[in-house]
Amino acid sequence: MPTSYRNKRWRLVFLAVPLAWGFTEFKSLDVLPYWGFYGHRLINRMAVYTLPDEMFPLFKQEIDYITEHAVDPDKRRYAAIGEAGRHYIDLDRWGRSPFPDLPRDWTLAFLAKNPVRLLNVQKEDLGYYSSVDSFLIDFPQWELFLKDEVRSHLSDEVWTLDQWPDTLHLEGVSLVQIDNELMAHGVVPYFIPVQYNRLVHAFLDNDPKQVLRLAADLGHYVADAHVPLHATMNYNGQMTDQVGIHAFWESRIPELFAESQYDFLVGKADYIRDVKKFAWNVVMESNALVDSVLLIEKRLSQELPEDEQYCFEERLNQVVRLPCASYAAKYQQTMAGMVERRMQQSILAVGSIWFSAWVDAGQPDLRNYLTINWNARDKEAEELLEKAFRGGKVLGRPHE
């Protein structure tokens, strides 16, 4: 990291206004959001205040954009197949920490986990397959085929998950059908570096709108990776009779306590040398917290009568059943402030990843970006996404 960014005094954050804003938004948007909309907006917003002087004016000018669009990836889960898997990873599906069999490299993970059916491939085309319309291939064959025939024809963008296909096409011909098990079990640590590279390129292209879009999105994925229940198969307590714990941890607790209790003075963005390693570290830390998240709640739920666990509250003229504030306080306290800590770490991580992308792009002068004109086409794209979100059904796992 450039030394000029090392010991600078970090910026003072004035919390009252953005927090008040965050709460009004939350209530008008979603009764039971899932970090929830509230948390994601808050994290992206606070991350702006970690940025160095060269980046701060642009992000401060566009802070409402960065805040509001922190939740686009969650809205896209209603619009795009393949979006859902970018928000989590079922790490425990690979055994126990430190998951020695889990490939950190996308191609190797893909090879290990996806049964593949070849379509319309002739022996003479490839040299080592017989001539049939469709057949399953085993791992060594697939590896050879992938390396020799497929990989070299695909751009990194396609290969690394963008619009991830069920079928791979090569020169207009459907070649490979994929039972995409890997995607279904989540790809967040594989996807963060992909999105990061896109952000670096947006800076290199001097494309301010794209920079802000990608920065807002990337903030979302980085924050999701910090949530313990985004790093386990038991993501909503469904395997341990704790259904609802996902929203309890990441929405209800921040909603109740962030404004009044949390300290968001997290320091200054730092340069991340290796984004891939960083993304993996974050999900590994999240996974290591899963046992506490589940076991502590389980114990409390067994110690306390049910009427001290669930309360009824009125939201948008509806009475909803929610974990009681006193129960949430007890849970939070017994977890020794884990929710606050993960939120603080998310804020610093989001600021740091934005900052690193800018550094890796050669620190372009962002004063040239300040005359952004969001136009009718941008508005239209937003409205389309909003429509899909309001009217739709999640394509994939409902609780990330």
Ligand SMILES: [Zn+2]
């Ligand atoms: Zn998400």
